[in-house]
Amino acid sequence: MADSTKRSKSKLKAPKKEEVKEEEVEMEDDQIDADESQIEPSNTPAEPKLKNLYKIQSAFKTLYVGGPYEIPSNEKILITANDTSIEIVNIETGAHEYTIPGEASITAMVCSPQGDLIVARSNAIIEYFQLQSLVDALSNEDRARNKTTNLEPSETWKGSKSMISALAIEDTGCLIASASVDGQILIWDRRQHHFTHNYTNLGPIRALKFTYLRDADAPAIPTTEVSKSRKDKRKRGSDKPSTNAMRHGAEPSLLAAGDTGIVFTFRLFTKVDSKLTDHLSTITSLDSIPIGHPHPASMHATSPSGDSKLDFRSELDQGGVGVTAGRDKVLNIWNFQAGLKLKTVPVYEPVEAMALMTFVISEKKRKSTFRVAVTSGESGNLNFWDISQAKKLFDFSDAALNVGVSQMKFLPESQRFVCVTAEQNFVFFQVKVENGDGDFPKISVSKIKTIVGYNDEISEIKYVPDSQASEIILATNSKQVRHFNLKEGSWDLWEGHTDNVTCMDVGKWNEFILVITGSRDRTARIWDARTGEVLATLKGHTDDLGSVSFGKFGSQYLATGGNDSIVKLWEMKRTKNLVDGSKVAVSSIKSIKAHNKEVTCLSFSPNGRFVASGSHDRAIKVWDAKDLTEIGSMLGHKRTVWGIQFSPVEKCLASVSADTTVKIWNINDFTCLKTLEGHNGSVLRVSWLTVGLQLVTTGSDGTIKIWTPKTQTCNATFDEHTDRVWGLCISDDEETMITGGSDSLVNVWRNFTEIQASLDRKKEQELILAQQTLDNSIHNKQFARAIQLAFALDQPFKLLSIFDTVFSEDVHAHQTIQKAIAGFSGVQLEKFLGYCRQWNTNSRHAFTAQRLLKIFFETIPAKSIIDIPGIKNLMEGLMPYTDKHLGRIDRILQSSYLIDFTLIRMNTLLPQDNDAFKLKVENESEEANNDMEEANNDVEEEE
Numbered sequence: 001m002a003d004s005t006k007r008s009k010s011k012l013k014a015p016k017k018e019e020v021k022e023e024e025v026e027m028e029d030d031q032i033d034a035d036e037s038q039i040e041p042s043n044t045p046a047e048p049k050l051k052n053l054y055k056i057q058s059a060f061k062t063l064y065v066g067g068p069y070e071i072p073s074n075e076k077i078l079i080t081a082n083d084t085s086i087e088i089v090n091i092e093t094g095a096h097e098y099t100i101p102g103e104a105s106i107t108a109m110v111c112s113p114q115g116d117l118i119v120a121r122s123n124a125i126i127e128y129f130q131l132q133s134l135v136d137a138l139s140n141e142d143r144a145r146n147k148t149t150n151l152e153p154s155e156t157w158k159g160s161k162s163m164i165s166a167l168a169i170e171d172t173g174c175l176i177a178s179a180s181v182d183g184q185i186l187i188w189d190r191r192q193h194h195f196t197h198n199y200t201n202l203g204p205i206r207a208l209k210f211t212y213l214r215d216a217d218a219p220a221i222p223t224t225e226v227s228k229s230r231k232d233k234r235k236r237g238s239d240k241p242s243t244n245a246m247r248h249g250a251e252p253s254l255l256a257a258g259d260t261g262i263v264f265t266f267r268l269f270t271k272v273d274s275k276l277t278d279h280l281s282t283i284t285s286l287d288s289i290p291i292g293h294p295h296p297a298s299m300h301a302t303s304p305s306g307d308s309k310l311d312f313r314s315e316l317d318q319g320g321v322g323v324t325a326g327r328d329k330v331l332n333i334w335n336f337q338a339g340l341k342l343k344t345v346p347v348y349e350p351v352e353a354m355a356l357m358t359f360v361i362s363e364k365k366r367k368s369t370f371r372v373a374v375t376s377g378e379s380g381n382l383n384f385w386d387i388s389q390a391k392k393l394f395d396f397s398d399a400a401l402n403v404g405v406s407q408m409k410f411l412p413e414s415q416r417f418v419c420v421t422a423e424q425n426f427v428f429f430q431v432k433v434e435n436g437d438g439d440f441p442k443i444s445v446s447k448i449k450t451i452v453g454y455n456d457e458i459s460e461i462k463y464v465p466d467s468q469a470s471e472i473i474l475a476t477n478s479k480q481v482r483h484f485n486l487k488e489g490s491w492d493l494w495e496g497h498t499d500n501v502t503c504m505d506v507g508k509w510n511e512f513i514l515v516i517t518g519s520r521d522r523t524a525r526i527w528d529a530r531t532g533e534v535l536a537t538l539k540g541h542t543d544d545l546g547s548v549s550f551g552k553f554g555s556q557y558l559a560t561g562g563n564d565s566i567v568k569l570w571e572m573k574r575t576k577n578l579v580d581g582s583k584v585a586v587s588s589i590k591s592i593k594a595h596n597k598e599v600t601c602l603s604f605s606p607n608g609r610f611v612a613s614g615s616h617d618r619a620i621k622v623w624d625a626k627d628l629t630e631i632g633s634m635l636g637h638k639r640t641v642w643g644i645q646f647s648p649v650e651k652c653l654a655s656v657s658a659d660t661t662v663k664i665w666n667i668n669d670f671t672c673l674k675t676l677e678g679h680n681g682s683v684l685r686v687s688w689l690t691v692g693l694q695l696v697t698t699g700s701d702g703t704i705k706i707w708t709p710k711t712q713t714c715n716a717t718f719d720e721h722t723d724r725v726w727g728l729c730i731s732d733d734e735e736t737m738i739t740g741g742s743d744s745l746v747n748v749w750r751n752f753t754e755i756q757a758s759l760d761r762k763k764e765q766e767l768i769l770a771q772q773t774l775d776n777s778i779h780n781k782q783f784a785r786a787i788q789l790a791f792a793l794d795q796p797f798k799l800l801s802i803f804d805t806v807f808s809e810d811v812h813a814h815q816t817i818q819k820a821i822a823g824f825s826g827v828q829l830e831k832f833l834g835y836c837r838q839w840n841t842n843s844r845h846a847f848t849a850q851r852l853l854k855i856f857f858e859t860i861p862a863k864s865i866i867d868i869p870g871i872k873n874l875m876e877g878l879m880p881y882t883d884k885h886l887g888r889i890d891r892i893l894q895s896s897y898l899i900d901f902t903l904i905r906m907n908t909l910l911p912q913d914n915d916a917f918k919l920k921v922e923n924e925s926e927e928a929n930n931d932m933e934e935a936n937n938d939v940e941e942e943e
Contacts, residue, residue, distance in 0.1 A: 033881065037867075048690050050708060053756050056747040058486075059720075061096060062744045063087045064424045064453025065405075068109040070117065072131070075413050076424060079117060079131075081106035081454060086119065088134060091428070094451050094489020098134055098149045102127075106179075111165040118176060119153075119163035126178060127153035128190070157193070168208035170252055175268070177254050178873055179205035185256060187268065191350070197268060203260035207286035212250035213267055213320050213337050241705060255322065265336050266875040270803035274339045277437045281328035285354035285408075287501045288336065289387075291373060323373050323387065325351035328389050331375060333387060341487035343390040352377045353408035356387075359433045361441055367445060368435070370441060376405035382429075383421070385441060396445050399495035400427045405481075416448070423478060424454035425493070452482065460697050461727030464529050464639070465513050469731035472738060473529070474514055474746070476502040478574050481517055481875040485533060486748065494532040496525050507550030508560070509572060516558060518545030526572075526584055536584040540568055549602040549611065557589075557625055559611050560710040561599030566591055567613055583891030591626045594621060603653075605646045610667075612653055614641030620655055622667065632670040636663060643685045651693040655710075655841035662697055664709050676707050678714045686923065698725035704739055720747055767793070770771065783810055787820040791828070803848050817852065818859045827869050829860065837877045844883045853878070865915055 023615035051495040062089065064080040071078055079095070080087040084110075086100040100293035104121035110119055115128040130153060160180040168177040175196075176188045181204055187197040190924045251269040261279035263286070265358075267293040320337035328348040333342040345357040359370045372393065373385040380401035384393040400421065407420040434442045456477035464471035474482040481494040481501055506515050506529065513529040524538040524545055543563035551557040556572045573585040595615035603612050604625060611625045619632040620641055639658035646653050651667045661685055683702035689696050694715065695707040702721035705714050720739075737749040772792055778785035783806045790799040805814045819831060836852055855863070865871060 026922045050454040051753045053752045057750040058748045060746040070111040072111045072115045108167040112169050112173040124160045126159040128155035166208045170210040205258040207257045209255040213253040237282045257286045278606045279326045285325045287356035319663045325354040349377045351375045353405045355408040355410040357410045378404040400493045426451040452491045455744045457742045458727045460504045461729045461740045469736045475504045479606040514550045519601045520544040536586045547602040551604045551608045555608040563598040567594040603644045616640045647692045654686050656686045658682035700724040784820045831876045840881045
């Protein structure tokens, strides 16, 4: 390419034919004059091997579309609801581990302290799963990823007459509470398989929480209390409560809250219920402090009348204190035991999510416990509140939360908390607590991981340069740019655009790795790929951007095209601030109206001298990259051009279109060289492969195809997407390929061409060796071994010839075949019967097949025959042809009587001097006549 660039002064003119001929003649003369003994071996590199097989190495699918989620107490896995399926994700790696399919949508879920999962579905069915086996299998590196497990629920029951909206489970795992949308709460005894309590007319419930409450004036309830009457047993629960059912003399109780703004408390043993009515709107979050944990701070509780009544320290020592938050913009702190509100804290925004965190600090042989409530809502800001002082500590913001927070959960084991955003992403934060200067410790928060639950439609994917194919950038149906580390399984969400990102490209400039994105906000932005910081914003388009492209070889030029039919050329310049990574000076060099309709794609040539554009007007145009002077145009596509790319080595360009074709264009004269057809819908993306010898294309039919343009053949087709494939990127070494599309699925493909070729060669060698062993066994008359080898090699006709040889040459044929098939498994027996069925359809082989069937049914027990897979279909295929063959034998037998009769009547053929022979023939003749008469009588009777 460099030579052609030096040779060509006029823009893109082919070298003269005369020059080519002179070079060829000089080469021939040199070869003739050269002494053959002095010619050295050629160092020309071998031609690259064509690729024809990529396999999925890992896949990142939709994990969460909103609704419930859970994290078990071991904090190793994230369990999400994906419509009807349960998805299990490894929190540490971010990898999807399992899918548990279901029949109805999931409406609620909760994990027991033992790590089991309880799920409620839209048909009001409650399912109980034991997940320990799946969690233990996460450490097995040989296990296949992304597999669907056949795990079945250990228990299933009907939970309500209407849809269940919330679930809760008691610490011992014995009691389960379910709330339905019709305002009913049922408490189930899982061991006894019946409900023990029924509460109705409560309104829609959003939050349920089991806790332990006791009346300060009442004596502690004994843990051995037994209800004797059967009716009382149904109301109270088990007649033999667990010794763990009581905690410090307190009884298990249930807290419930929802759209009515009322907090309900239900004491399950004493049946003392109460209503706390202080919220003015929907209560979205509810949590309580475990009993028996002292708190160092003090606060005075107030009765509803405002009089000081209780000491907060003593109440916390006894437990039973909790927090509720809702859309009325307040945070209420309650004494659930006394049924009193302790404090109302204004938060000044509707609260959609709240988590109660507990920290224990050891200082001078003394442990101090601190509790902090974290609230958030539509703004995405995290507000931290000191429960003991009922005051705000600080707030925290992160770009990943700007879309709003819908749910939140505290993970006490790792001192983390997770926020679920409005775009179905899980953002994990680490909380670090240190001794502070005052009474309250110093708390710091840092983001550690983001797991994307739903990518929506993926419009573009690019590798980050110099990342060893471990980092990718995605543009989705979102205003956020998504950066994903494939090795760590961690996502970063970059904020900057104010509308959805539609296109992107990556490039290197000097020592910087840059990402450029175009958006529907009519701007393009340049990002630092290492930090996710916006370095520059490009403005000037009057409509949505449709394509962006960096120049090659570290060029300072880049181009943008939009729905305004404009192509703009930009130049980046180093500034003083650029050294700090803060800004890039970008100026617009030229803008032209490039097409009659929207610009859909742009591509720079490998040497950076030219830029090509494609459009909805079906035209492809080539421009000078310095001043956007039009060099030529290519017409031939019948519909929108969706993708173009210059060849890395030849003067040609590949384009794909909505007319289902792929075209290769000659840049010298702008003519079409090849047209490739094979996609069943629009072809959306194209990329060169194998040093320009192959092409990869993606289509709206969900397929990825590999082509060899020289032979106009399709080498491979991969069908692992269910919708349009918009994203395609290939690593520099071409060993990894990533695709993504409208199905929200990101597939990571690995080149298996060489591996498969090696396996094929090994298999071929094994086949040759096995074939030689088979021939040797036949030659040595080791028929039993030969039968087993032919059967293993799946050679039915070879096997048939062996059986024919056994029956003709082996005097112990019956025993030999019995020995060969006696050790067959059920699948092998099915295969053997299949062969017999096939041979039985041909009259030439039917006799052998029938003899084999006789040996088969004599050798294999009836029970084993019944257990053969597909035995019914096999027998249905054997019986009709067997009846046909038996009928043919009967007809031959009857016809043979005519021959006997004819021979007997031909006396001239009999010897005259052999009386004994004559007597024998007469007897046989008489018997034949009798048989003929009987046969005729039978025919007459049948008629």
